[in-house]
Amino acid sequence: xxxxxxxxxRNVAGxxxxxxxxxxxxDMTRVVAFNETALFLWNELFGKDFTTADATRLxxxxxxxxxxxxxxxxxxxxxxLREGMLLLPEE
Amino acid sequence: MEExxxxxxxxxxxxxxxxxxxxxxxxxxxxxxxxxxxxxxEWTVRFGxxxxxxxxxTVLSTxxxxxxxxxSRFVRKDDEYYYVMExxxxxxxxxxxxxxxxxxxxxxRAANPTMLRFSLWMSVGMxxxxxxxxxxHSSTIVHRNRAVLFLGESGTGKSTHTRLWLKxxxxxxxxxxxxxxxxxxxxxxxxxxxxxxxxxxxxxPYRFPLAAAVRLSQAPHNRIRRLNILExxxxxxxxxxxxxxxxxxxxxxxxxxxxxxIAQIPVFHLECLPDADAxxxxxxxxxxxxxx
Numbered sequence: 001x002x003x004x005x006x007x008x009x010r011n012v013a014g015x016x017x018x019x020x021x022x023x024x025x026x027d028m029t030r031v032v033a034f035n036e037t038a039l040f041l042w043n044e045l046f047g048k049d050f051t052t053a054d055a056t057r058l059x060x061x062x063x064x065x066x067x068x069x070x071x072x073x074x075x076x077x078x079x080x081l082r083e084g085m086l087l088l089p090e091e
Numbered sequence: 092m093e094e095x096x097x098x099x100x101x102x103x104x105x106x107x108x109x110x111x112x113x114x115x116x117x118x119x120x121x122x123x124x125x126x127x128x129x130x131x132x133e134w135t136v137r138f139g140x141x142x143x144x145x146x147x148x149t150v151l152s153t154x155x156x157x158x159x160x161x162x163s164r165f166v167r168k169d170d171e172y173y174y175v176m177e178x179x180x181x182x183x184x185x186x187x188x189x190x191x192x193x194x195x196x197x198x199x200r201a202a203n204p205t206m207l208r209f210s211l212w213m214s215v216g217m218x219x220x221x222x223x224x225x226x227x228h229s230s231t232i233v234h235r236n237r238a239v240l241f242l243g244e245s246g247t248g249k250s251t252h253t254r255l256w257l258k259x260x261x262x263x264x265x266x267x268x269x270x271x272x273x274x275x276x277x278x279x280x281x282x283x284x285x286x287x288x289x290x291x292x293x294x295x296p297y298r299f300p301l302a303a304a305v306r307l308s309q310a311p312h313n314r315i316r317r318l319n320i321l322e323x324x325x326x327x328x329x330x331x332x333x334x335x336x337x338x339x340x341x342x343x344x345x346x347x348x349x350x351x352x353i354a355q356i357p358v359f360h361l362e363c364l365p366d367a368d369a370x371x372x373x374x375x376x377x378x379x380x381x382x383x
Contacts, residue, residue: 008339010346013320013354019328019346021336029328031321 002088003046003081009034018086032084037063041077052078093139097127099296100215101224101272101283104130107211109138111200115207121286121294133194134218136211140197142189144173151337157205165334174213176206186210190217212270212287216332220344224274228330231266231282232256237302238266238282239377240273242330247307248365250291255370265293273301273348280352303357303377310362313372323358324349
């Protein structure tokens, strides 16, 4: 999978966010916020073709966390990206 | 030699070059009070240029205005921008603006007052971003020498709500009814009146510190709530010029300004009726703590 390169994380008033714009002039802007871990994974994996296992490995390498917890966190991170439609559609 | 004239917009000097356009602006509602004789041009819009939309550009957005009388599109090719206005009436020539960054815009002739007004709005929107200023869709009240931005989709009742302030809150004045300018100056958010005020002729060349922003929605009751940072971003962002917000370069500028704004002033969501109590509800939430 790949992160949609059209999205950009911005620091706004201290929060790390991605804006999902709705229709023109509408009220539909949604905001996805990133905590430190989610932002770390985003920065590491942006522009790369990756798997959930890659995200898990990054977490175990970077944080003091056991394999099972890291895998669960990585899965949730991927699920959140998918739900926010921040991943490129897969072929 | 084309004539030129200077306008003072949000603390910057705009030079308009083009004899028919300069003549048109002398009587175009909104512009005369911003006219200035002094200053050196910081921004230039030159009309009567030979510019055309290039082949192979990316259309960032399309939108209609004046009730579909003009179709427009905002196009990016490499790092240059083109704004094309096509009147529904095919006997009126299409107008093209070209902006390659920096402090000047080149445009074809403005065929009518609507296109002249809108081409300057778009030009200031693009050139102003680099100076930390943003045209924002808002009906704006000034109270106790501080500005309050009321935001919401067209038809939500922004103008209705600000009329209720004028009627029911002492020392309330309308600064602008459609497109004031939000700027960051010395780190602080301020609001300027502008020559663009929608259907309401309310043009004031003044600046006020920003007190708060309020997003409105219609409801069967009056209720106000302060928004957290994420909600505040989602409340303000749709009120920024949609064409610019769709572009990564301009979106960076917009978010920088919104970030500085949200970090310093409260943003509220007001669910409201069109009644006097609605005005008191927003007034009390914003200024209540400051009364003697």
